[in-house]
Amino acid sequence: MSNINKKLAQDLTWCVNHDSLTGLPNRTVMRERIVSALQRARRNKSGVAVLLIDVDGFKFINDTHGQDAGDMVLKMIAGRLHGQILLGEAVARSGDNEFILLCEQVEQAAKMAILAKNINAMLHQPIDVAGLALLVTVSVGIAIDQDGTHSADDMLRHADTAMRVSKEQGPGGWQFFCAQVHEQSQMQIMIAHGLRTAIARDELSPRFQPIVVAESGRIVGAELLLRWHPPEGPVSPALFIPIAEMTGAIVEIGAWVFRQACLAEADWRRRWGVAAPYVSVNVSTRQLNNESLVDVFAAILCETGADPARLLLEITETTLMSDVETNIRILHSLANLGLRVAIDDFGTGYSSLAQLTRLPVSVLKIDKAFIDGIDRNPESRAVIRAVIGLGRALGLKMVAEGVESSDQQSELCAYGCDLIQGYYFHNPLEEKTFVDTVEREIQKGVTSSVEPLHFLIYISTAVEPMSQAALDALLKQSRLYNRPAGITGCLIYQDGYFMQMLEGKREVVSKLMNKVKNDPRHTDIRTIVEGKAPRRVFVDWSMELRDLVPGPNEPDFNDWQSRTISLPELAEDARTCYTYMMAYMHAGIVH
Ligand SMILES: Cc1cc2nc3c(=O)[nH]c(=O)nc-3n(C[C@H](O)[C@H](O)[C@H](O)COP(=O)(O)O)c2cc1C
Numbered sequence: 001m002s003n004i005n006k007k008l009a010q011d012l013t014w015c016v017n018h019d020s021l022t023g024l025p026n027r028t029v030m031r032e033r034i035v036s037a038l039q040r041a042r043r044n045k046s047g048v049a050v051l052l053i054d055v056d057g058f059k060f061i062n063d064t065h066g067q068d069a070g071d072m073v074l075k076m077i078a079g080r081l082h083g084q085i086l087l088g089e090a091v092a093r094s095g096d097n098e099f100i101l102l103c104e105q106v107e108q109a110a111k112m113a114i115l116a117k118n119i120n121a122m123l124h125q126p127i128d129v130a131g132l133a134l135l136v137t138v139s140v141g142i143a144i145d146q147d148g149t150h151s152a153d154d155m156l157r158h159a160d161t162a163m164r165v166s167k168e169q170g171p172g173g174w175q176f177f178c179a180q181v182h183e184q185s186q187m188q189i190m191i192a193h194g195l196r197t198a199i200a201r202d203e204l205s206p207r208f209q210p211i212v213v214a215e216s217g218r219i220v221g222a223e224l225l226l227r228w229h230p231p232e233g234p235v236s237p238a239l240f241i242p243i244a245e246m247t248g249a250i251v252e253i254g255a256w257v258f259r260q261a262c263l264a265e266a267d268w269r270r271r272w273g274v275a276a277p278y279v280s281v282n283v284s285t286r287q288l289n290n291e292s293l294v295d296v297f298a299a300i301l302c303e304t305g306a307d308p309a310r311l312l313l314e315i316t317e318t319t320l321m322s323d324v325e326t327n328i329r330i331l332h333s334l335a336n337l338g339l340r341v342a343i344d345d346f347g348t349g350y351s352s353l354a355q356l357t358r359l360p361v362s363v364l365k366i367d368k369a370f371i372d373g374i375d376r377n378p379e380s381r382a383v384i385r386a387v388i389g390l391g392r393a394l395g396l397k398m399v400a401e402g403v404e405s406s407d408q409q410s411e412l413c414a415y416g417c418d419l420i421q422g423y424y425f426h427n428p429l430e431e432k433t434f435v436d437t438v439e440r441e442i443q444k445g446v447t448s449s450v451e452p453l454h455f456l457i458y459i460s461t462a463v464e465p466m467s468q469a470a471l472d473a474l475l476k477q478s479r480l481y482n483r484p485a486g487i488t489g490c491l492i493y494q495d496g497y498f499m500q501m502l503e504g505k506r507e508v509v510s511k512l513m514n515k516v517k518n519d520p521r522h523t524d525i526r527t528i529v530e531g532k533a534p535r536r537v538f539v540d541w542s543m544e545l546r547d548l549v550p551g552p553n554e555p556d557f558n559d560w561q562s563r564t565i566s567l568p569e570l571a572e573d574a575r576t577c578y579t580y581m582m583a584y585m586h587a588g589i590v591h
Helices: 005-018 029-042 059-066 066-082 109-122 152-168 179-197 237-247 250-275 293-304 317-322 326-338 366-370 378-393 408-414 431-444 467-484 506-517 572-588
Strands: 048-057 090-097 098-106 125-129 132-133 138-145 173-174 204-213 219-229 278-282 310-317 342-346 363-366 397-400 453-462 487-493 497-504 522-531 543-544
Touching: 005 467, 029 048, 029 090, 029 098, 029 138, 029 152, 029 293, 048 066, 048 109, 059 132, 059 506, 066 090, 066 098, 066 125, 098 109, 109 138, 109 173, 138 152, 152 173, 152 179, 179 237, 204 250, 204 431, 219 237, 219 250, 219 397, 219 431, 237 250, 250 278, 250 293, 250 310, 250 431, 310 317, 310 326, 317 326, 317 342, 326 342, 363 378, 366 378, 378 397, 378 408, 408 453, 453 506, 453 572, 467 487, 467 506, 467 543, 487 572, 497 506, 497 572, 522 572, 543 572
Parallel strands: 138 173, 219 278, 278 310, 310 342, 342 363, 363 397, 487 543
Antiparallel strands: 048 098, 048 138, 090 098, 125 132, 204 219, 453 497, 453 522, 487 497
C-alpha cells in the first residue's frame, strides 16, 4: 500500500471511530471498550462504572445562541472532560449532547458520585462563546457493575435511565442506577403505555375546582383538573402529567381536556347565561410547541360552540419564559381566536418583567408557595403585595392559588387580590357537584364571607422623652407580638408625642389597644380615627423616630417656616393623619 493510501485508510478508520466535532471516540468504540473493561473486571474481580453525561438545556442553547454556539459548548465540554480523565478512564461522545465516561477498577460507588459532582464543578467556569459567558450544567447517570453480571448494553441502558431520573429532579444532578430507579423507570413505561389508550378507554375525567371572588366567596370560575383512573386504580396527576409531557401524549390529552372545558363552558352558559362561571384550562410546554395547537383549538371551539372569551388558558411562567419569542407568537394567535391567557405559578419562574408586557395576558395566578406564609411571614406578604401591585399596574386580574384558611383569605383581600382558589372554599368537584353547588349559590345568594380589616390611629403623650434605645426595645417587643397576631402598622415618635397606626382583625386590634392603653410609658391616649379599611397600608410592623433637627437630606426650610406643626395639631384632622401615615409607607422610610 502506498503511503498516500495508508494515510487515507488511517484517516478513514479515524473518522469511523471518532466524532468529528470533538475528536473524541464515538459510541461504537466506547461500547467495545466497555465490553473489554467488563471482561477484565470479571477476571480481576474489580468494578466498572459507566457515567452518562447529558448537557442540560442544550436545545435552549442551540435555539437561543445558534448552532455554532452549541457546537462550541460541546467542544469545550469534551476538552474539559478529556483533560480530566485518569488512567483507567475513557471518554466518548455518544450522541447530540451526550458523553460517556468509563471507569475501571472501581472499588467504591461513592467515588463515582464525587466524580459526577466534580464534573459539574469543572463546568462551573463559564464557557466563552462569542463574547457570551455561558454557564452549563450536566445531568449524570451512573451504572456500576461489581459482580460481573452486566453486559455493556445493560450498563449503557442503566446509565441512561439513571440520567433521565436525575434530569427530572432538576439540572446539574447525578443519580445511580439501582433497583428503585429500575422500578421507577418500569412504572414510567407502564404509565406511558397506559396513557396511549386512556382516552379511547374512557379512563380520563375532568374535575372542576371553583375559583371565587376573594371577598364574598362567590363562584365565578373553575379550573379544570384532570383525573386518570385506569382499571388498576387511580394515578396521581403529579405522576402521569410529567410522563405525558415527556412522551408527547399530552398533546392529544391536552386537546381532550380543552374539549371538555369547551363543552362545560357551552353547557354552563346555556344554564346560567352571562352569570355562568368561566373555565380555566392548563396548557403545557409540549402543547405550545406543537405547530397545530392553534388550528386544533380553533376547530374544537367551532365544534362545541364555546365562547372563547370565557375560556382561560393557564400557562406556567417557566413554560412562557423558556422560549419567549416563539411563545409570544403562539399566544397572540391563541388570543386572536378570542381566548384569554393566564400566567400560572406566577412568582416561581423568573419572569422578565419587560417580556410580561409583550404577552397577551389578562390574569396572573399567584403561586401557593407565597400564599402559605402570607398570614405569618412579612417576606411573603411583601411579595404578594408587590405582585398584586404589578398586576394592577398592568391591568391584570389576580388569582391566588392554594388558599387554605380564613386568615389567608383576609390577608389577600386586604392587599386587593381579586379572586382565590383553594381547599378553604372548595375541593376539585365532579361536574355534577359543581353544577349543583353553583345552582345552590344562585338560589341562596352569597353574602360576604370575609371579615373586613380594621384600622385605628391614635395619638398619645410620652411620660418622659424616649431614647433611641428605648424605642428600639419597644419596636422589638411590638414586632414579637404583632407579627403572629397579623397586626401591621407604624409608630411615629416625634418631639414627645406618639402617633400609631394599627391594622388587623378588629378584635385583635382592640385587644392590643387595651394593653397599650395601660402602658405607663405614655398618657393622654386619644383615638383619632378607626374603622373598616379597604386595604392594608403596611406590610409589616414599623417605626419612625422623627426629631425636628433637619436631617442631611432635608431641603432648607428656614426661609419658609413660620411655625412647625406638631403631631397633636396634625391629629386635628383624621384624613391628614391617615395620609401622613400612608406617606411613611410609600416613601419607604419606615423600617
Ligand atoms: C406608644 C406605644 C405603642 C405600643 N405599641 C405596641 C404594639 O404595637 N404591639 C405590642 O405588642 N406592644 C406595644 N406596646 C407595648 C404594650 O403597651 C405592652 O407593653 C406590651 O404589649 C406588653 O404587654 P404584656 O406585658 O401585657 O404582654 C406599645 C407601647 C407604647 C408606649
